[in-house]
Amino acid sequence: MSAQLAIRGASKRFGGVTANDDISMEVPQGRIVGLIGPNGSGKSTLFNSIVGYHPVDGGSIRFEEREITRMRTAEIARLGLIRTFQQTHVFVQMSCMQNMAIGDAEAGRGLLRLMRPVSAETRERAETLLAFCGLYGKRHLMAGELSFGQRKLLELAMALMLRPRMLLLDEPTAGINPTLIKGVIERLQRANREFGVTLFVIEHNMRVIMTLAEHIHCLAHGRLLASGSPDEVRRDARVLDAYLGAR
Ligand SMILES: Nc1ncnc2c1ncn2[C@@H]1O[C@H](COP(=O)(O)OP(=O)(O)OP(=O)(O)O)[C@@H](O)[C@H]1O
Ligand SMILES: [Mg+2]
Structure with a gap:
């Protein structure tokens, strides 16, 4: 079976800024998948395109075999693809x-x-x-x-x-104190397990995303830089460079 969410060659420009550049990635049904990358690497832009907040300039987005590339937010939400901010x-x-x-x-x-x-x-x-x-x-x-x-x-x-089928979470632990972060992680894991909701999670807190996600995609400068298990991504020299280069 194909992925629950399939992004193919997604591109988005804002004036002179290429926020997303030919991004392809998949999120399989029932999993917890992470999206990381330095500030301004295009993570929120990609989420906004997925949920129809703004359309991509090029490429396609499919959710459960359905073309949603040009659908409006409300229509996409009705399919069970929901985002948080x-x-x-x-x-x-x-x-x-x-x-x-x-x-x-x-x-x-x-x-x-x-x-x-x-x-x-x-x-x-x-x-x-x-x-x-x-x-x-x-x-x-x-x-x-x-x-x-x-x-x-x-x-x-x-x-x-x-009753989402997939939740897109944009930095669910940002600004939350360490004690409550643990509670958020546990609840997200339970939502995934008990309600069967697929989770696609943007996160800056590396410890959080390494604990939570089974698979991680990393963006840099609007492009997909690396994908893999938390261990693979953590050790990927390109990922380390992107983060160090951003400081
Ligand atoms: N509505 C918009 N209009 C103009 N430029 C935008 C808009 N949204 C995003 N951008 C630009 O696109 C690029 C990617 O931004 P985006 O918010 O997707 O990054 P991000 O990876 O979510 O960053 P952060 O980790 O800081 O939240 C940035 O250069 C940003 O300034
Ligand atoms: Mg963002």
């Missing part, structure tokens, strides 16, 4: 857009506020996912009252609420 302010926008506050209907506030009537099943699922992310005790708070790390976990709960 590098910056949390985008998260707040998304939270408003999706009417995803789920919660305390009686008090009319909180993470679990119901924006419209939902089935008992949906409500139970929302509660289960809040508990899954360790936020059940915080369900009476507003998202803005959570810590940065807790908001990241809420974002994960919201993404899981959509």
Whole structure:
């Protein structure tokens, strides 16, 4: 069977900047795959192209045998390909857009506020996912009252609420303290195992991505530099050079 996500020759330019240059890579179903590379190497750009935030200039992107290269974000999300954001302010926008506050209907506030009537099943699922992310005790708070790390976990709960088949996570541990990082890693592994969600993860924290990913792709200057197991990528001279060269 072909890969769940297959990128072929993806290119994207912004004015004079070639952010992605002829990138081909695959993400197999059910796996955890990492995407690394120095700042500005084109990682977020590639995610944006995959989810239809902006189209590629050249190349093709297929998800579960379907051509999604020119599809709109909402259509792609409906196929079960969902992204989370590098910056949390985008998260707040998304939270408003999706009417995803789920919660305390009686008090009319909180993470679990119901924006419209939902089935008992949906409500139970929302509660289960809040508990899954360790936020059940915080369900009476507003998202803005959570810590940065807790908001990241809420974002994960919201993404899981959509029953994704593949989650694209842009730096899920950025800005989170080391104690909470462990909790995020464990929850991502559980989401992969228990809900069968494929994870494609951009991460700057090498320890995190080496623990989490089974396979890693490394970008540099918008091109695919190396791919392999965490051990192979860690020892790859080109990868080491790219990171050292970026300092
Ligand atoms: N919307 C945009 N308009 C113009 N240039 C952009 C845009 N998005 C990205 N770029 C440029 O494309 C290049 C790649 O940026 P991108 O955000 O994809 O890198 P990244 O690998 O995610 O970096 P980081 O690790 O710092 O998040 C950069 O030179 C960036 O300035
Ligand atoms: Mg980025």
